[in-house]
């Protein structure tokens with residue numbers, strides 16, 4: 017078990033009556049790439065600012081490397097921050113910007129020089145020493161901000177939507193580069209983003225935040241395959257959620273009654289701890305479409321529907337399939353078995369939707385029985 | 397419009413086009429020239445008459461060219477003392493007002509405290525009060541105190557008066573610069589192990605320095621030519637403006653023009669240097 021580098025215990029932050037961060041407790045491991053993911057306004061920045069020391073928690077405890085830093089000012093914490101707007105000092109050159117932290121700590125001039133050169137190399141900006149922040153591009157400013165923070169070899173690096181201001185192509189490039197740099201320096205990263213794809217690509221673990229607390233914390237695959245709440249299911253990718261009634265168990269499966277009367281199965285463990293109404297979730301790419309007449313093996317769950325809409329995306333086709341009661345599900349099919357227009361399903365065709373019980377997840381159903389697809393049907 | 401299109405229109409309506417074009421091109425230049433002449437004519441007269449060789453005591457009619465007064469700029473009795481006093485007061489009041497004003501501006505911009513709103517309007521009072529009223533009130537106050545070092549009136553009382561009216565201008569100028577200051581830069585400095593003191597000197601101060609310099613220049617020029625308030629608070633001492641005023645009845649010595657010219661040249665030089673420095677920085 018890795019050491020705990022950052023620990024939050026019941027950290028709460030109020031602004032007046034408004035609770036921005038609501039009793040968050042979490043632990044970040046040493047050397048981990050940890051992300052706080054959530055929609056705008058959910059309290060990500062506030063949480064990060066409390067870690068950096070720019071905001072004092074209303075209550076709770078913050079520990080860095082086992083030391084209580086709750087009340088320490090920023091300059092006494094062994095953390096550095098990459099600010100969303102970079103916050104480079106406009107009156108200092110790139111080299112002076114990067115050397116700023118080392119100078120404050122009284123490192124010797126020749127060592128500063130050596131380490132600045134090293135840091136510039138790490139972010140691939142050798143040769144830019146003498147420029148001013150106004151003379152470099154956004155992507156370069158981003159890397160200077162990173163070098164300026166990393167050169168201090170902090171215990172933890174905090175990054176607040178560092179790629180938010182970059183265009184899509186540069187952002188993808190920087191995601192890869194950030195991950196490379198993190199692995200190279202081995203420093204714990206706490207990364208704030210509202211972009212689920214970004215978080216999933218880079219993170220070892222993610223806390224999915226909503227309204228001041230996190231709903232689920234775990235590895236990206238776990239969050240995607242086994243979301244525990246409706247919010248997490250919708251925020252990471254696209255989900256089909258179907259209200260079901262539990263009708264006991266058989267073997268290791270729970271028997272669930274679907275709205276159209278079909279019975280479905282799901283691993284029993286999924287329903288452990290669920291007391292109220294439950295919605296069964298299936299990711300669109302886990303569903304296979306078949307002709308109605310085709311026999312389904314008993315090992316699959318099955319629903320009947322009519323294709324209402326199809327959009328061809330190249331690698332895959334996205335279908336909207338309507339169930340008997342006007343509820344709609346989203347299905348992604350790889351264009352492997354069917355690829356030509358004649359082969360693809362077209363609107364109006366009657367189909368059966370099948371999926372393996374193991375590919376389901378379950379979330380508490382707090383909407384009162386509405387089938388729903390949540391999340392944005394991403395078009396790649 | 398492309399030039400080909402312009403040419404076609406010009407061929408169709410030549411006379412109107414030519415006149416309109418003439419006005420387009422020349423009216424702004426003529427207007428600018430007139431404005432510049434209007435602004436610079438008095439200065440030109442001052443410079444010209446610093447080379448005059450007047451017959452009597454008054455320096456109003458051109459009599460002939462001489463550089464005699466440039467060679468003896470401090471000839472008239474008391475002129476040297478007056479100029480020195482004005483300079484000393486201008487430097488001291490600028491230094492004190494800039495330091496205090498900058499701190500007040502920081503406090504007003506950064507912190508919220510009881511009575512901040514009151515303080516905010518108070519700071520504008522010296523700017524809004526007519527000088528003559530301010531001078532009279534200061535005189536009343538110093539006389540009412542009635543003991544040294546405030547009475548009899550002296551160097552110190554002039555300095556106090558100048559610091560007082562300069563502070564408001566400094567506060568207003570520095571605040572304008574602070575209002576657009578990116579606060580996250582200070583957070584970044586703190587994040588990079590700079591304590592409050594280092595953050596101020598390494599980040600805040602260099603970035604608001606242009607505002608502070610502008611405020612100091614303004615304060616200096618306000619102080620060096622102030623007459624009204626100074627006249628009320630000077631007592632037996634005499635500043636340069638007071639010297640000129642006193643001499644205006646019996647004839648202003650040519651040396652006043654010489655010193656006036658020098659002040660103008662220094663001011664122009666100062667502006668030129670700041671402009672050049674600004675340009676170099678931008679590049």
Ligand SMILES: Nc1ncnc2c1ncn2[C@@H]1O[C@H](COP(=O)(O)OP(=O)(O)O)[C@@H](O)[C@H]1O
Pocket residue numbers: 031034036054055056057058059060061062063
């Ligand atoms: N200084 C502040 N004063 C009042 N409200 C604030 C302040 N900072 C943040 N908030 C509020 O707290 C909530 C969370 O903000 P933030 O942490 O910035 O969200 P995120 O970074 O997830 O978008 C928002 O509703 C925001 O308006």
Ligand SMILES: [Mg+2]
Pocket residue numbers: 057060061062
């Ligand atoms: Mg934010």
